[in-house]
Amino acid sequence: xxxxxxxxxxxxxxxxxxxxxxxxxxxxxxxxxxxxxxxxxxxxxxxxxxxxxxxxxxxxxxxxxxxxxxxxxxxxxxxxxxxxxxxxxxxxxxxxxxxxxxxxxxxxxxxxxxxxxxxxxxxxxxxxxxxxxxxxxxxxxxxxxxxxxxxxxxxxxxxxxxxxxxxxxxxxxxxxxxxxxxxxxxxxxxxxxxxxxxxxxxxxxxxxxxxxxxxxxxxxxxxxxxxxxxxxxxxxxxxxxxxxxxxxxxxxxxxxxxxxxxxxxxxxxxxxxxxxxxxxxxxxxxxxxxxxxxxxxxxxxxxxxxxxxxxxxxxxxxxxxxxxxxxxxxxxxxxxxxxxxxxxxxxxxxxxxxxxxxxxxxxxxxxxxxxxxxxxxxxxxxxxxxxxxxxxxxxxxxxxxxxxxxxxxxxxxxxxxxxxxxxxxxxxxxxxxxxxxxxxxxxxxxxxxxxxxxxxxxxxxxxxxxxxxxxxxxxxxxxxxxxxxxxxxxxxxxxxxxxxxxxxxxxxxxxxxxxxxxxxxxxxxxxxxxxxxxxxxxxxxxxxxxxxxxxxxxxxxxxxxxxxxxxxxxxxxxxxxxxxxxxxxxxxxxxxxxxxxxxxxxxxxxxxxxxxxxxxxxxxxxxxxxxxxxxxxxxxxxxx
Numbered sequence: 001x002x003x004x005x006x007x008x009x010x011x012x013x014x015x016x017x018x019x020x021x022x023x024x025x026x027x028x029x030x031x032x033x034x035x036x037x038x039x040x041x042x043x044x045x046x047x048x049x050x051x052x053x054x055x056x057x058x059x060x061x062x063x064x065x066x067x068x069x070x071x072x073x074x075x076x077x078x079x080x081x082x083x084x085x086x087x088x089x090x091x092x093x094x095x096x097x098x099x100x101x102x103x104x105x106x107x108x109x110x111x112x113x114x115x116x117x118x119x120x121x122x123x124x125x126x127x128x129x130x131x132x133x134x135x136x137x138x139x140x141x142x143x144x145x146x147x148x149x150x151x152x153x154x155x156x157x158x159x160x161x162x163x164x165x166x167x168x169x170x171x172x173x174x175x176x177x178x179x180x181x182x183x184x185x186x187x188x189x190x191x192x193x194x195x196x197x198x199x200x201x202x203x204x205x206x207x208x209x210x211x212x213x214x215x216x217x218x219x220x221x222x223x224x225x226x227x228x229x230x231x232x233x234x235x236x237x238x239x240x241x242x243x244x245x246x247x248x249x250x251x252x253x254x255x256x257x258x259x260x261x262x263x264x265x266x267x268x269x270x271x272x273x274x275x276x277x278x279x280x281x282x283x284x285x286x287x288x289x290x291x292x293x294x295x296x297x298x299x300x301x302x303x304x305x306x307x308x309x310x311x312x313x314x315x316x317x318x319x320x321x322x323x324x325x326x327x328x329x330x331x332x333x334x335x336x337x338x339x340x341x342x343x344x345x346x347x348x349x350x351x352x353x354x355x356x357x358x359x360x361x362x363x364x365x366x367x368x369x370x371x372x373x374x375x376x377x378x379x380x381x382x383x384x385x386x387x388x389x390x391x392x393x394x395x396x397x398x399x400x401x402x403x404x405x406x407x408x409x410x411x412x413x414x415x416x417x418x419x420x421x422x423x424x425x426x427x428x429x430x431x432x433x434x435x436x437x438x439x440x441x442x443x444x445x446x447x448x449x450x451x452x453x454x455x456x457x458x459x460x461x462x463x464x465x466x467x468x469x470x471x472x473x474x475x476x477x478x479x480x481x482x483x484x485x486x487x488x489x490x491x492x493x494x495x496x497x498x499x500x501x502x503x504x505x506x507x508x509x510x511x512x513x514x515x516x517x518x519x520x521x522x523x524x525x526x527x528x529x530x531x532x533x534x535x536x537x538x539x540x541x542x543x544x545x546x547x548x549x550x551x552x553x554x555x556x557x558x559x560x561x562x563x564x565x566x567x568x569x570x571x572x573x574x575x576x577x578x579x580x581x582x583x584x585x586x587x588x589x590x591x592x593x594x595x596x597x598x599x600x601x602x603x604x605x606x607x608x609x610x611x612x613x614x615x616x617x618x619x620x621x622x623x624x625x626x627x628x629x630x631x632x633x634x635x636x637x638x639x640x
Contacts, residue, residue, distance in 0.1 A: 010064055013297050017056035017099075020106045024049035027113055045113040052106035059098045060298060066091065067302050074309045081313060085306055092302055099295040108143065164215040167228065168445070169202025170437055171216055179433055184227070187243055187250070191328035194253035197224030201437060203231055203352060203365060203445070206341065209249045225253050231438045232348050233341060234430040235366040236373065236422055241337035242430065244329035251324025252317065315397050319405045331406045332414060339381040339418035342399045346384075347373055355446075358453045359640065364435065365442040370424050379419045385410075463634035467627045472531035473616075476604030480528055484521025490514025523586065524603060532588055532602055535628045537635070544588040546579045549598065551632035553578070559622040566621055568600035 027046035070084035174181040180199065188195045196209065200216065205228055214222040227249060234242060325334045351369050354360035362368025385400045403410065424431070431438075494510030534541045539548035553572045560567045572578070573596070580591040580598060590599050605616040607624070616624070 010301070013060050013064065013301055014057060016103055017053045017060065017106070020053040020103065020110065021050060021057070023110060024053060024106070027110065042113045042116050045109045045116070049106040049109040049113070052102045052109065056099055056102040056106065059095050059102065063092070063095045063298055063302070067305050071305045071309045074306070075312055078313055078317075081309060088302065088306075092299060096295040096299055099298060103295075104143070164213040164221065165210055166215050166217060167200055167202060168204050168217045169200045169228070170441055171219060171222060172199045172201055172437070177433070183429075184246070184250075187246060187328055191247045191250070191324055193247065193250040193324060193328075194225065196227040196250065196253070198222045198226040199229060200226060201229045201231055201234075201434060201441075203441065206230055206233065206345075207245050207249050209252050211253070231366045231434060231441070232352070232369055233344070234434065235370050235424075235427065235438075236344055236348075237337055237340060238426045239429050240329050240333045241340065242427075244325045244334035245337050245341070246325075247328035248321045248325030248334065251321035254324065318397055319402065322402055322406060326406060331408055332417075335403045335406055335408050335414060336418045338399045338402055339385065339414075340379060342384045343379040343381045343419070344373070347376070355442075356449060357456075357637070363442060364439040366431065366435075366438040367424075370422060370431075373422045374424075378421050381415060381418045460634045460637055463631055464638055465631075467535070467631035468537050470537075471535045471607060471624065471628070473533055473535065473602060473624075474606050475524070475528045475532050475602055476606055476615075477525055477528035479603055480521050480524035482521075483517055483524060487514040487516075487518030487521055491518060527588070528603075532605075533600065535625070537628070538632060542589065549578060549580075551629050552636050554629050557622075557625060557629060559618050559625065566600075566602040566605045566616070566618070568602065568621070568625065570598040570600065571596055572598055 024046050028043060028050065067088055070088050074081035074084045172180055177199070184199065185195060187193070198214070200214065200222070207230060208228050210226050210228075211224075214226045216222065227246070229246070233245075237245070322334065325337075348369065351360065351372055352365070355362065355365055355368070360368065360372070362371075386398050397405075400410075408414065490510045491514035494512075494514065497510070530543065532542060532544070536548075539550045541548045549570070549572075553574055554570050555573060556571045558569045560569070575591055575593065575596050575598065578591060578598070580589055581587055582591050582593065588601055591597075592599060605621055606613055607616060608614070614620075
């Protein structure tokens with residue numbers, strides 16, 4: 001992240017208390033030239049709002065300084081990371097509560113000030129009484145929001161108990177698979193690694209280890225260190241490559257990784273999920289924006305700041321484990337295994353999907369996979385070299401970065417070795433050892449899903465009939481008009497104060513602030529005159545896209561609406577082929593390569609329904625986008 005982006009993120013945290021402070025200053029200025037009792041009360045309330053907003057900004061500043069210092073210090077060791085994160089996690093709820101309390105009370109003080117002004121300047125007829133009643137209701141709504149938010153923060157930061165990892169597979173105790181355990185023991189002895197307490201084999205994950213409890217579906221609950229071996233890749237790699245990958249995974253049990261997994265990872269993931277849930281429960285109302293968003297933004301910024309440090313240690317842990325994998329075999333063998341696994345991930349997923357859907361049949365899915373991929377010839381290892389190997393418990397650096405860290409070059413010999421054609425003859429040990437288990441597990445899963453296949457097919461066919469007409473998503477012009485009007489008022493107001501009221505030349509600042517606001521309002525207004533994008537049965541089209549974005553490319557999505565601005569995150573494959581800009585400033589669509597996602601920014605989104613203009617909140621927006629994506633995937637599935 002660049003320094004300017006980081007500075008912008010920090011500045012965004014102060015929007016709400018800064019707005020309250022500026023509004024309070026204006027109220028003080030408006031009430032300062034009179035000795036009237038009502039105006040004095042107004043002035044006192046405005047001063048109180050100033051003080052409260054200053055305290056809120058002080059809390060934010062303290063949180064930023066403490067968090068940045070802790071995140072920087074956490075790069076010393078994983079123990080320091082756990083200590084500092086735990087400390088900040090304990091302090092953060094108090095800071096969030098303080099931020100909510102002081103921003104909320106500052107808002108109450110300003111609203112009360114306006115109530116007093118209204119009582120003194122607005123005739124208390126029907127309209128005046130309604131306005132006064134609305135303001136009183138707003139005060140009680142803010143107070144209720146403050147109380148409710150305390151419980152939300154408390155629930156968010158409650159002690160998180162990690163759930164067991166649920167695994168579809170078979171536990172392989174030593175009495176049942178002595179040869180497998182003997183092979184793993186020899187590996188741990190050779191690489192000076194820690195022997196796992198459990199070994200589980202299955203079809204639906206890659207190689208991984210975990211120190212958290214594991215619940216086998218329709219089986220026992222395992223505790224201690226568990227090694228998961230995929231029957232798919234055990235049939236596609238040779239024994240030396242498998243040894244290198246297993247050595248890498250067992251390397252995580254050495255040193256601080258186990259404690260990291262047990263103590264920090266669940267805590268971090270739990271807090272992340274809790275904050276995301278808290279954000280989803282927010283309503284897009286002005287009270288939420290003034291009272292809650294500032295505190296929630298502070299918590300999200302806290303997580304994002306530590307996320308960079310977490311990624312730092314995750315990379316170090318993975319590269320250290322790579323060295324363990326290289327020790328039990330060789331650096332070249334481990335690099336070859338990485339290249340092959342990365343290249344094979346999509347074909348393996350396609351085959352498993354085919355057997356689950358009933359498009360492919362085999363008594364032993366591992367053998368069927370080998371035969372299917374053998375027909376495809378050599379592997380294209382370069383296409384996926386900048387991808388990460390998927391992992392249920394952690395993230396990895398890209399394959400290219402990991403090979404570079406092993407001090408290896410992508411020479412012709414390594415690429416030729418990694419792209420070789422799959423042949424059953426190069427690995428006879430594991431298919432022979434685990435063949436009966438693979439056959440039994442294949443039959444068991446097939447029997448479980450067979451009754452569901454017809455039902456699933458009907459659901460897919462029904463899904464394919466939906467979202468067949470194009471739908472336009474528009475951006476609201478109300479905010480654009482508001483920005484433009486504010487800009488015009490500042491431009492002419494600043495000039496009027498200097499030229500005709502002979503006030504300080506500093507009032508030209510109003511004009512300087514108004515110019516970019518006017519330009520921004522004009523740009524936003526022009527965008528609101530045509531649909532920002534169209535959802536068609538096949539793709540997303542937009543005047544801001546060089547080419548349509550196929551809905552089939554979208555693997556998952558999420559919608560977040562904050563302060564009327566919708567952020568649509570589309571996680572895509574083949575993102576490099578979409579020709580979407582990576583620039584951030586004033587872009588409706590942008591592509592973020594590191595996250596493999598397209599970000600769409602829509603200001604106050606709406607669409608037409610039965611001739612009526614319908615405003616879209618986060619839930620409705622998510623339902624509409626999700627339906628088009630789901631239906632497109634269903635039609636693609638039926639066409640196979």
